[in-house]
Amino acid sequence: MIIKKIFLSLLLIWALTGCKKLDLAPSDRYTELTFWQVDDNVNNALNNIYNSIYTSNPFFYNEALSDNAYTRLGISAGNVDAISSGSFTVDLNRFSSDWGYYYAGIKSCNIFLGNVDKNTTLPAATRDRMKAEARFIRAWHYFNLMKWWGDVPLLKEDITADQAKTMARTPRADVLKFITDELDGAAAALPTRDQYAAADNGRVTKGAALALKARVLLYEGDAMADVVTLCEQLMNNQSQNGTYSLYGDYGGLFQSSSKYNSEVIFDLEYVLNSRMWGDYIDFAPLSIGARSNNLAPTQELVDSYIMTNGKAISDAGSGYDENNPYVNRDPRLSATVVYDQYVWKNADGSTQKIYIAPGSSPAGQEQNEYKASGQGTATGYYWRKYWDPVSVPTLQFGSNLILIRYAEVLLMYAEAKNSLGQMTSDVWDKTIGALRQRAGFTDAGALGFPGAGADLTAIIRNERRSEFAMEGLRIDDIRRWKTAETVMNGWVHGARYGDPAVDNGYLRAQLRTFDKNKHYLWPVPSSELVKDSKLTQNPNY
């Protein structure tokens, strides 16, 4: 009786309360089953792949991995200061975050490539183009992985979590072959920059695929003839591969007013209010409204800029005056670096002088001065390149970050030709001569071919440094040239505000060590070695 009553109550309760359905799905998103059938979604998935190309933080802070810059507060930038000092551990966050970043990007590409054909409403040609864009970006990620780590697991399609636990590293040569093959495939399927509609500005082009392949092979160093061929395709066959030329104004190249100019081959897109770079707040002179200075150009970089007469500052007859060091220098110096007494152009067209030498400022304007501690520069220099006068008031960067530009094609060409022993006055004029002219050199000593007797290799290398400072290429160059073991050992310096008895008064910014048997490759993150039984570590870590 009682049991029956209870049972009946239970049934009643169940009937009254159990009717709420539990299969609830979010209202703002698609499931795997329905997603790819919608054209917009396919576009959005591809846009997401673009989103993961790169970020501004390593773009800028990687300069501090090289001898171009020093970061005082490495903690805010993936500890690049620890890497450059040589006294890092394999647990360093930067290694695992980069490793994870690239593989996350690769996964997006693999998912896209594996699913895009589930869509049947987009034209096949459109889907082919989109696939080529994704393949280019996947190759870009593998190139970065290979650059830093050498052998890396090569995942050509999406894998499961359990498969990930037993992936071995693919030999570097195979990764290289995959990258170049993919770039070939992408180049064949992609439109040129001229073929795209204006609305597609910023998409991967055929020219980008060719240029990236040239960079990949240039870094290998053993296929210079192929590099020459690729560069020539871009220089001489522009009707097929896209029209590119040097932009008239070196400084203006990096400003929002010149977005999508004729020199840009591949860039990271900036959109006002939506995708902006917040890094500059730690680069600019404090009087511009910066929070602090966290990435300071080194004296070594400043010294590398030649004189307007084409001579290095150390050359006899260069005219370099250590007490007045910033006059008659490569015009690219003042487009890149802010030094003492620099005349800064404000957004409204007015100017202000940046006083950096200790004790040099008029009263009340001391904040940019070098101090042994504080929020100002640690080296006596601030950055200028990429500052955009029309950027929003919060010091957010105002322009696209250029990842590959035509100037690089010219310098790759020069370097490849030179290494094949084919450097001529003609090649010089088309490459370094043209770049120097664009930069504002007028002296024939700088513009003219220095002759086969000059140390052309050194000149080409230095030209890359001056042209691409603060564009992230320096660290690649010193690693592939194997000069890191030289330039990354010893003190890196700041301006001549220090104890005259130490290093001739040049500030010691950071003591660096570089082990050539170890540091040319980054360590595989130690946490990954534990998770993936087949993964192996790079030598000497």
Next chain:
Amino acid sequence: MNKATSASRRLLTRYSSTCVLSAWLLLSVFPLRSQTAFSSPLKSWSPFQTQDRKITLQVKNEKLGSVLEKIEKQSSFVFVYANDEINPLRKVSITMKEKSLNDALSELLTPLNISYELVNDKIILKPAKPSVPLAGGSSGEEIKKDEPAATARPNEDITIEGRIVDANGRGLAGASVQLTGTNIGTTTNDAGAFSLRIPSERFGNGVLSISSIGYLRQDVSLSGRRTFLVRLESDNKEMNEVVVVGYATQKKISVTGAVDAINKKAIEDRPVTNVLLALQGTSPNLIIQQTNFEPGQGVNLNIRGLGTTGDNTPLIVIDGIPGGDINLLNPTDIESVSILKDAGSAAIYGSRSANGVILVTTKKGRKNQAPVVNYTGIYGMQSPRITYTPVHAWENAYYKNESLVNSGLQPVFTPEQIEQFKTQGDGDWRLANILHDAAQQTHNLSITGGGATNTYMVSLGYLDQKSNFIGPNYGLQRYNLRVNQTTEWGHFKLNTIIGYAKTRIKDHSTVSANLVVDAGRVPLYYNFQDSSGNYLTNAVSAQYNPKGILEKGGYRMLDNNEVFGNFNGEYAITKDLKVRGVFGGTVTNNSTYGRTLEVDFLPSSNYGADKSVSNYNYKGLFTNLQLLAEYTHTFAGVHDVHILVGGANESYKGEENQLVKTQTDALGRPTSTTVIDPNNSYTSNATKPDGNPATTETSLNSLFGRAAYSFRDRYFAEFNYRMDGSSKFASGHRWGGFPSGAVAWRVTEEAFMRPVKDLLGDIKIRASYGILGNQNIAAYRYQTNFSNYQGAYGFNNSAVTGARYVLGNPEITWEKATTFNIGGDLSLLNRKLDVSLDYFDKTTRDILDQRQDIPAIFGVSNLPPYNVAEVQNRGWELRASYTLSGRLLTQTFSVNLSDNLNTLKKLSGGESQEIQQMEEYQIVRKVGQPITVYQGYRTNGFFQTLDDLNKYPRFAGTTVTPGDLKFVDRNHDGVLDQNDKYILGNPFPRYTFGFTYSASIKGFDILLFVQGVGKRDEMIRGEQVEPFHVGYSGTMYTHQTDFWTPTHPNAKRPKLAENGSPSNTNNYRTGSDLFLFNAAYARLKNLQIGYTLPQALTRKARIQKARIYFTGQNLVTLSKLNFLDPEITEFNNDTGFGVGANSGRAYPMPIFTGFGIDITFL
């Protein structure tokens, strides 16, 4: 007179098991309803009255005492008598069958010349003729035998008289005697006697309500009598205590699980702004931590520490409805709080009970009570407790020079400059100058009362807590309204509770920690403003001026509204079987309006240049439907059975949206350059910037039951079971079953323990075992899906939308916590000393956590949860309270102490550790250790000599000099590296305790409440630890001056050195125990000193009670960690990863001092 002792012993009220169960039943029907009187005997049957029990007796030559016990078992009544009046050893013989109680009593007692009276649930026995004085109180006073009802003439007052005594028969002075429904009342004299004139028309049907502090209130029907003897039973005794448990209430003696009941007394009259802060320290292993002390800030709350690597927040049930926001409750509205700690008590809440359950019950009215109006108010000031002070400007300049010189650099301050700093004094740029003392006040007004079939309670509350930040009137206001109404109608009873809470918080427009740090680490060379009032920046705080931001930088205004409703209808099908339906829930509507204004600083920089205006809105609907059936019966007088079955659904839907515009004008209106911020604006059908959906919906279907059995109030057994189906899990993994069993044994009820019981008191042993669940994860995590997000990329200067892939795990299901608990409740020394002890051992398996064993090459950093980890958590609790009553002075001591320690048994897959770098040091999750521990090197003094420098190990590539730290080479391999790290400490509190002392003498009372933590490690970095921290901080503090110098080699801290120098790198960039601090503390949380005005005085003003008091909160703190508040934690409620290191930049703790008033009007 020596008989009085035995009388008092015998007079201990004993309840029959029937009584217990029926009381339980009653109370489960009407949670915490006072037991009201029904002295008019035996009317028609009503489901809420139980006196209509038929009595069957067959005894021969049995002691009267045991015969009375038999009647107790068969009725719901308890006999009360004095041994010196009624001899329980007298032998009787009687046989009766199915007699009514009245008939049975007459038949039994009349021949024995004993009269009886039914009062409440008690039957008072007295000799049938006038007796000698009851006990050794005041001599010679006679209690007249009840006279038959006098025939009163209309409109004429009748004088009644009587005496109020305690259980020992002693007269109670100052007890209140009140004719219910009127303002007629009096208090007793020193002998406990009273006389009262009452209108004749109330003489037949009036009810006297008798109360005295420390005793249970009793209602007595006049029923035409003129003389009364009323025995009040002491309150606060285990026997009478009722405890709210899941879906019901229980007498405390029959509770089998680990349930801690916190009375409103622990919360009353404290200047706390929310309930959780009031509960801190009141219950062992109820651990409450704060991340900062700002008005409106939430707290970390957990019971028995951490049992899972996920969310450890317990389930909160307010007036029977789960999931309410306890922070919005008015602490004054709370009647009681039950903490369900073990499986035995919590399993009826199934899938959400693994972290324990907190049941909050709010106040109600009483039946037959004239309206009582109560006002309480507290007003006082909060002073920020600033724990650190920068050194004087000139001292700082001196130290800075020393730091530079130690690093091989040139000093920057000349002796003249230092002298000048000394002469001109310090600037005003310091933390204290962006803070001020701020007022805090609370006002509460309540009206309670009831008629014969209804009760009501209406309360209004107002809280105004100003912020300690300077600026335009920052702070919090909360408005509370609560109505609780009960109506009975035949077999039907309806209870309605409606609560409304409105919270308004006006906050500055930035992040508090940034203001605190910008104000706190600038050396005293600088001022906030120049003589013209311009806000300045300087070399250390180059970007912002916190004073300018606070005063001119705009604000955020939070306006949160919540309506709570609970409709509870109950129908008695038979007297044993009741069904109950509950519908309740909350409607929430929160909004935030934000306005950032531009402030320019000199010589450079500004704040709020984006001049944004933002509007955020949230609406939430939570509904809960419960249907329950409850059956109670006593078989053969000794077997008590209680069965409860129920089903419930809980459904939630929350929707958010936000609009942010930048570059607006001074009034926040759009201009030609205004844009909608695409990254932070979203509608309710969109994905939020953090990747979560703006609309979330969850639902939970449940079936549950409880079966309880007890035998002779001696052995108890209880079984609970709950099945939950949750929308958070995929079909097939959705339903979980959560059983628990519990037993208890009242040892002292055994016959062989009688002598012990008489000497000691009650002893109960309890044990429980069961499986509890946890599903505290976000919705939809079992589904893989694609969500769109704005601003993914841009083509041709225009933003384009992207689609993100969110991986789901269809396999996820509940966390399961297997919990064992053993405990005991002891009531000793004549119940003056109450002690409870518990030990628990809980193992949580299938913990939902990120898998650590999946390599990054899988490509998903936002992995879905998997059922992977396992944690064991063990600990104990002790509670003790002791009451010392004297003639004038009554003192109560209560203490609680507890410990818990968890051990991570499994992380995921084969992974045995997970590390997060916290700037210099690390936090680690490591199998075999507590869930989260600090890791780093151990220091071993300083390098002092050349010999040290040559021989002692150091890190590769580092240069050390005398005055630098030595680190322990743990593995003695001669080099310092990763392998030399130690587990340095556990950031979670252990040995938490609370101590309360209260005393009252005459009208004065004092209460002292101390709360603390016996053991906790805290790692702190940043400017509070490192002089001239990195380059961000420009100052040293007075607590940092004990540093190494050649003449002071035994210092606490290494020598001063500049950032980037080898010394600084060795000492401060290496995560070591240099950053480790002992955060144990004891804090005088509350001190009250009060005075209650004499009733003789207040009655004239129609005031029943008036108390004025001083109250202070957080008055004294004792801790070895003296430069920061030891209560602050950097962790959330899972001590999980993803938090930043603790840099001690929290809003400071306010110290409150003020006065309160508590008035009850007649």
